[in-house]
Amino acid sequence: MKHEFPIFKKYQELIYLDSAATALKPAIVLEAEQRYGKEFGTNAARGLYPLAEKTSQAVEEARKAVAKFLHGEKENVIFTAGTTAGINMLARSLEATLSDSEGEIIVSLDAHHSQILPWQELAKRKNLRLHQVPLKSDGLLDTQAFVALLNPDTKVLALTLVSNVYGIIQDLTPLIQKVRALCPEIFIIVDAAQAVAHIPIDVTQLDADALVFSGHKLYGPTGVGVCYLTQKWQERLEPSQFGGGMVLDTESTPLEWKSGPEKFEAGTLPLAQIFGLQAAIALLTSIGFSSTRKHEQELLTYATQKLLAAFGKHITFLGGLNSENKIGLLSFTLAGVHPHDIASLLGEKNICVRAGEHCASFLHRALALPATTRISFGMYTTKEDIDVFVSGLEEAYKTLARS
Amino acid sequence: MNLYQEHILEHYHNPKNWGRLEHPTHQSIVKNQSCGDALSMDLALQGEIVKDIAWEGVGCAISLASASLLSEQVQDKSRDELLALTPEYILGLLELPLSPGRLKCGILSLEALHTALHSKD
Numbered sequence: 244m245k246h247e248f249p250i251f252k253k254y255q256e257l258i259y260l261d262s263a264a265t266a267l268k269p270a271i272v273l274e275a276e277q278r279y280g281k282e283f284g285t286n287a288a289r290g291l292y293p294l295a296e297k298t299s300q301a302v303e304e305a306r307k308a309v310a311k312f313l314h315g316e317k318e319n320v321i322f323t324a325g326t327t328a329g330i331n332m333l334a335r336s337l338e339a340t341l342s343d344s345e346g347e348i349i350v351s352l353d354a355h356h357s358q359i360l361p362w363q364e365l366a367k368r369k370n371l372r373l374h375q376v377p378l379k380s381d382g383l384l385d386t387q388a389f390v391a392l393l394n395p396d397t398k399v400l401a402l403t404l405v406s407n408v409y410g411i412i413q414d415l416t417p418l419i420q421k422v423r424a425l426c427p428e429i430f431i432i433v434d435a436a437q438a439v440a441h442i443p444i445d446v447t448q449l450d451a452d453a454l455v456f457s458g459h460k461l462y463g464p465t466g467v468g469v470c471y472l473t474q475k476w477q478e479r480l481e482p483s484q485f486g487g488g489m490v491l492d493t494e495s496t497p498l499e500w501k502s503g504p505e506k507f508e509a510g511t512l513p514l515a516q517i518f519g520l521q522a523a524i525a526l527l528t529s530i531g532f533s534s535t536r537k538h539e540q541e542l543l544t545y546a547t548q549k550l551l552a553a554f555g556k557h558i559t560f561l562g563g564l565n566s567e568n569k570i571g572l573l574s575f576t577l578a579g580v581h582p583h584d585i586a587s588l589l590g591e592k593n594i595c596v597r598a599g600e601h602c603a604s605f606l607h608r609a610l611a612l613p614a615t616t617r618i619s620f621g622m623y624t625t626k627e628d629i630d631v632f633v634s635g636l637e638e639a640y641k642t643l644a645r646s
Numbered sequence: 647m648n649l650y651q652e653h654i655l656e657h658y659h660n661p662k663n664w665g666r667l668e669h670p671t672h673q674s675i676v677k678n679q680s681c682g683d684a685l686s687m688d689l690a691l692q693g694e695i696v697k698d699i700a701w702e703g704v705g706c707a708i709s710l711a712s713a714s715l716l717s718e719q720v721q722d723k724s725r726d727e728l729l730a731l732t733p734e735y736i737l738g739l740l741e742l743p744l745s746p747g748r749l750k751c752g753i754l755s756l757e758a759l760h761t762a763l764h765s766k767d
Binding site: 587591599 | 683706
C-alpha cells in the first residue's frame with residue numbers, strides 16, 4: 244500500500260504511527276486536487292458559462308458521494324473547513340435559538356477539545372449549565388449516566404463516536420434512541436472525526452441531528468470537512484456565517500436565505516479540497532471497510548502482544564486490550580518514562596508517535612494522567628512498522644527508565 | 647541533533663541537589679500544564695546571596711536535567727544576578743537547540759528559580 248502514498252518516496256525510512264492526528268495522503272487524492280486546478284479552475288454555484296457549470300456540477304457530484312458514503316441524503320451535506328469549523332458553526336447557529344439562563348448542554352468526557360470548547364463557550368455566553376459525563380472504567384459510554392442527567396431543559400447533547408485517546412467505537416444508538424424518546428427536541432451532534440476513516444457510518448440509522456468530520460483524517464486534504472445536518476435543523480437554524488452564495492433575496496426584511504446546504508456555505512468552497520475528499524472516499528469505498536477493519540485489528544492485536552511481551556507489567560493500555568471494538572489506535576503509559584521523552588527519542592529514529600494530551604485535556608485530567616503515548620494506524624501501516632517501533636521503544640526505555 | 651546526549655542523561659539519572667532544604671527562605675512550585683511536568687524548588691538566601699538550593703520534580707528528561715544543571719550554577723550568586731538569567735542561558739547549559747515544542751520543558755527550571763526568588767516579594 245505504501246507505494247500509493249508519495250511521502251514514502253521522499254522519506255523511505257518513515258514509520259508513521261500518527262494517523263489519528265492526520266492520515267497521509269495517497270497519490271490519487273493529490274492528483275484530484277491538482278485536477279481541479281488543471282481541468283476546472285472556476286468557482287462553483289456562480290458563473291453561467293460552461294466551465295463554471297462544470298465545476299458546480301462536480302461539487303454536487305462530490306456532495307452526492309459524501310451522502311452515499313454516510314448512507315444519507317445529499318441535501319444534508321454541508322461542506323465546511325473541518326470538524327472544528329463544523330462544530331463552531333453549529334454552536335453559533337444554535338445560540339440564536341436559546342434563551343439566556345435556560346438550558347443545559349451535555350458533553351461526553353472522551354471528546355477532544357473541538358467537541359468541548361465550543362459548547363463550553365456557548366454555555367458561558369448564554370449562562371447555561373454544562374455537564375461533562377465520564378466514561379465507565381472500561382472506556383465505554385455510560386448510557387445510564389447520560390439518561391440520568393436529561394431533563395426538559397437539556398438543549399444539546401454532544402457525543403463522540405470514537406475517542407482519539409481510547410480508540411473505542413462507542414455504540415451510540417441505544418443512547419440516542421433513549422434520548423429521542425425522553426427529549427424529542429434536543430439537538431444531538433456526533434463528532435465522527437476519528438471514526439470516519441475506520442468504520443462505516445449510517446447517519447440515517449444513527450439518527451443524530453448533526454454529524455461532523457474532517458477530510459484529512461480519511462486520507463483527504465486538510466481544509467475541508469463535512470457537517471451533515473438534518474432538514475429539520477437546517478430549517479430551524481439561522482446561518483452563522485454570511486456572504487456570497489447563501490442569500491436568496493437581499494431586499495427582503497428579514498433577509499431571506501437559500502434553503503439546503505447553501506444556506507450554511509457562505510463564500511467560496513474549498514474546491515480543490517472537495518475534489519480530493521471525493522477521491523479519498525472513492526479509495527476507501529473501493530478497498531472496503533471490512534478489509535481495512537481486518538487490517539487494523541490484526542495490527543492492533545499484533546502491537547498489543549508485542550508491547551506486552553516487551554514491557555509486561557511496566558506498560559498500561561488505556562481502554563483495555565479488546566481489539567474488537569477499537570479502531571487501529573493504542574494509547575499507553577510506560578512506568579517511569581515521560582511520553583515526551585519517548586516521542587522525542589523515537590522521532591530521532593524517524594518513528595512518528597504522539598505524546599501528550601492529544602487535545603483531550605479534560606479526559607486526561609479525569610484519569611489523573613499528565614500525558615500518554617499514542618500510536619495510530621492507517622491503511623499503509625505494516626507489521627514491520629510495528630516491529631521497528633517496538634524495538635525503538637525498547638531502546639528508549641533502556642535509555643530513560645530510572646531504577 | 648540527538649537530544650539525549652550523555653551529559654543530559656547523566657543529570658537525568660543522577661540529578662544534583664535533589665531533595666528539600668530543612669530551612670528554606672524562598673520556595674516555589676511550578677507546572678507545565680500541557681505535559682504534566684512539575685518542579686518544586688527550595689532556596690536558602692543570606693541577604694541577597696543564594697547559599698543553598700534543593701529541588702524535586704516529575705517530568706521529562708529535558709526538564710529534570712535542566713533543573714539539575716541550573717542548580718549547580720546558583721550557589722553564591724546574588725538574587726539580581728539570577729533574576730537576570732535568560733532562557734538562552736539555560737539552552738547554553740543544556741548545550742541543546744530545543745525545538746519550540748520542547749523549549750518549555752527546558753526552561754521550566756528557570757521559571758522555578760525566578761518564582762522562588764520572587765516568593766517573598
